Amino acid sequence: MIRVLSNVLNAAELQAVRELLPQVGFNDGRVTNPGSEVKHNLQAPQEDPANARIAQLVREALFRNPDLRSYAQPRTMARTTVVRYEPGMDYGWHVDEALFPSQPPIRSDLSCTIFLNDPSEYEGGALTMQLGAQELAYKLDPGCAILYPSTTIHRVTPVTRGVRIAAITWLHSWIADAGRRELMIQIDEARALAARGIASAEQKQRLQVLLESLRSNLFRMWSDT
Ligand SMILES: O=C(O)CCC(=O)C(=O)O
Ligand SMILES: [Fe+2]
Structure with a gap:
């Protein structure tokens, strides 16, 4: 499931990012994907101090974001990298690598882009x-992020x-299977609705459809045919 996360970075963090961005140094993006024929962009080396500061800010903001916690059930987050596309640059059709080459390697269950300008x-x-x-295209406001299955x-x-x-990163989820993760997301939404108290007919309908969806999808999983 593709999810947009609004305002992951708060105003102070966005301001800090704006001040740091001019100090970031960039290399050819192919450094980390030497075999790629479709990657034409720039990315900051990990040791770049401004990149490291932005990476830390973004990482903390993502980890505390309640929507990210519910949608991704994050176990590990790969390092975060600032990327830059100048006129003529693009990154052609691809699927992200299954394993992020850290020590130990991190399996990418979800991919995440945080828009910075x-x-x-x-x-x-x-x-x-x-x-x-179908094609879905996203250009989000600075500080907003998109989370999508790494199989996309x-x-x-x-x-x-x-x-x-x-800035880009990848997440290893506690729940590898996207279908099962979706059930957890619906349970979280139903719990939040119940905790707040059902105040409108719309909320009641939403709770009803969530419970029906959970029942049908669990039944589909568990029924012996
Ligand atoms: O810059 C982005 O939004 C994502 C780039 C991308 O697909 C990648 O780095 O694998
Ligand atoms: Fe990608």
């Missing part, structure tokens, strides 16, 4: 996912004007 600052540069015959075929379309800057 305003979409009005560039043209093109849409993070685009392929869902069967996706690309960043060519930047034709300006510069696109984002």
